[in-house]
Amino acid sequence: MEQPLSAAARAELLNGLPALLLPWYDTNKRDLPWRENRDPYRVLVSELMLQQTRVEAVREHYVRFLRELPDVQALAACPEDKLFKLWEGLGYYSRARNLQRAAQAICEHGFPQTAEGLKKLPGVGEYTAGAVASIAFEQPSPAVDGNVVRVLSRYLGDARPAAELRKTLAVELAPAYPAGRCGDFTQSLMELGATVCVPSSPLCLTCPLLGGCRTKSDALPLPEKKPERRKERVTLLLFRAGERVALCRRESGVLRGMYAFYTEERALTEGEIARRLAAAGASDAQIGLPTAHRHVFTHIEWEMRAYPVSCGGREAEIAAAFGVTFYPLAKVREELSLPSAYRWALRLFGDRAGAD
Ligand code: SF4
Structure with missing residues (x-):
């Protein structure tokens, strides 16, 4: 592995990401139902559903959920039995409960438009707040999940543990956000992690970051010891x-x-x-x-x-x-x-x- 990058060199690489990723995203993004528009409610539902769940499993549930509960008012008033039935198959039912509590809070106080405001909603952490703020409200708020950590640990050749990297990147990425395309930038990083820079055997030869990538393999991130079940x-x-x-x-x-x-x-x-x-x-x-x-x-x-x-x-x-x-x-x-x-x-x- 090469020597760690200086702060200035990291910033240069990160600030150059939109120019490399956005053109790639424009031609390669998958057609997913939550990308039809940027209605904040639809974005919030998709981000909570996608936590710890595969895109393919979410796709069908998402369409059904939105058909039955098309807006925040419908979700806020939904009986619990119906809500859980709509959530069935996605697991982690506490997310459904949190989503409904968030909808109730939004009905009462309005939809928060910043990451700070969104984090006050039940079930919305750092990542989800960044995702909703950037995708629905075009805020320069990074959303760093496991996919993004994987892509950028490889791109920067940074072998630090994921939890530490997540915090650092959430700060370092903010200045890279391009005005007017914040949502697309968030989604382009996620998309690259989901389709090209995948956990094992990444498709480096088709990657728009290949030229500057310091790893070009799945050698990073280093495996972490999982707590025993x-x-x-x-x-x-x-x-x-x-x-x-x-x-x-x-x-x-x-x-x-x-x-x-x-x-x-x-x-x-x-x-x-x-x-x-x-x-x-x-x-x-x-x-x-x-x-x-x-x-x-x-x-x-x-x-x-x-x-x-x-x-x-x-x-x-x-x-x-x-x-x-x-x-x-x-x-x-x-x-x-x-x-x-x-x-x-x-x-x-x-x-x-x-x-x-
Ligand atoms: S070149 Fe390979 S390792 Fe580097 S970011 Fe692209 S897919 Fe990931």
Whole structure:
């Protein structure tokens, strides 16, 4: 690796980026639904959806979401069940909640037009504020995400850790923003990271930055040690009564507030489940064979065992003792938003829930 660049040389390279990237962006940008116009609401929705989620997964959800909730007022007033159903498949449901709280704040106080103002909205951090301020309001506010760190660590030959680089670049990039094309400049950096300067085997020969790039490979950024995921044993009880299945709402922890099958965050033995049912006055209930499944969240991994439980006519007792509500299976499948950590278990009910 070459010697680190002086501050003046870094500034020169960064200030030269718009001249290299904008012509490339104009001819190579992908046709994405959130690029149709720069309405601040549409930009905010797309940026929150794109956090930790691939463009392809977001594309379809975005179109549906905007069709159902076309403006900030519609989102602010949307019932939670409908909101979560529209968000289903994107994961990280706290983003949907934050987006709605942000819409409510915007209805009350107006749409903030600067990165500083945007950062006060729920769920809007440094990156999202910069993205919305530059794309929707043409402010010279850098938006430095993992893609941009990757591109510029390679371009500048800067091997510092990503978190440090992110902060430095957010300051250094601001003077490079070209008046009148701030939004395009933000998007051109993101686009290069998404389509050319990809994590491994970047397409350097087609890159508009090739001439000045100090790395020309995927040698940077240096890999960072990821914190280990905590493993948890989890037991699900899949209560069924004929065509109806039981759900509750998560009261705490991951997926708080979301629909769930009855969950114990530890491994229950069949004997323990039988004793719980007996204590609830439902000794007639039948416990089926468990199915194992693993679900990975960002920081936690659930090793699940799901036991089907046929209620044996003791639906009311089970509902009272386990804090669950019975819903028609078709409604759970089609109308309620069951997170993917639980949705997989729906197949265990088959086409018909079966006799209780
Ligand atoms: S030349 Fe290669 S490594 Fe450098 S910025 Fe372009 S794609 Fe990335």
